[in-house]
Amino acid sequence: MKLAVVILALAMTGCASVADIEHTPPTMSVMSGKSPQEYADCFVARITDSRNPPQIEPHREGMRVIVPQKFTHGTPTAIVDIEKRSGGSSIKLFESGGNNPLRPKDIQHAVNACISGE
Template sequence: MKWGFSFLSLAVLVSGCANVSEINESLPTMNVISGKKPHEYAQCLSEKLAGSRGALQIQPHKDGLRVIVPLKFSSGPSAVFDIEERSGGSSIKLHESMSNVPVRPKDVQNAATECISG
């Protein structure tokens, strides 16, 4: 248990050093298509993550939006959504700073999945 806590603490500290371009260089943890337009999907993410994260940064990006999710307990980005408009909806790519850590918080992944349809 002590080692697990130490590892998780180290992972949180290291992930705080990542910036948006470093996070975007990692392989996407989700790559899906939604029937929602980029602004609708971004609004859904904002609502779903309001209780567990700070304010999301929503920026114009290519043919859609980029949504930057802050870390849970410190400053800096935790995840980046690239949401591009396509006919009938959006294509969505999620990149996470701790994508290779199996015990990372799942609130971002859960919100991403819940916002795909509906």
């Protein structure tokens, strides 16, 4: 029975593309005193403990970090847009299944941990 619930949950989340994820409302929207590069470096260092390395690419006035799913390689589960602002960065987190309370919280924890000058 538990296996059926897990399979159903995975089927409901599906395989989202970057375009699908970026058209969802942001799960988080925060500011940091770090530059986009400093913030991206911190986030990547924290997230690689629980996932495969994310893809980093230039985006607008900053960077975009595309985070893969935990168990499938190459399928995105979240996007972190980091844009340059005076005195730091603006960070927006977009997640596939962002309204699912049972989703892993490792991405949100990494986003929060890198906000301040840690």
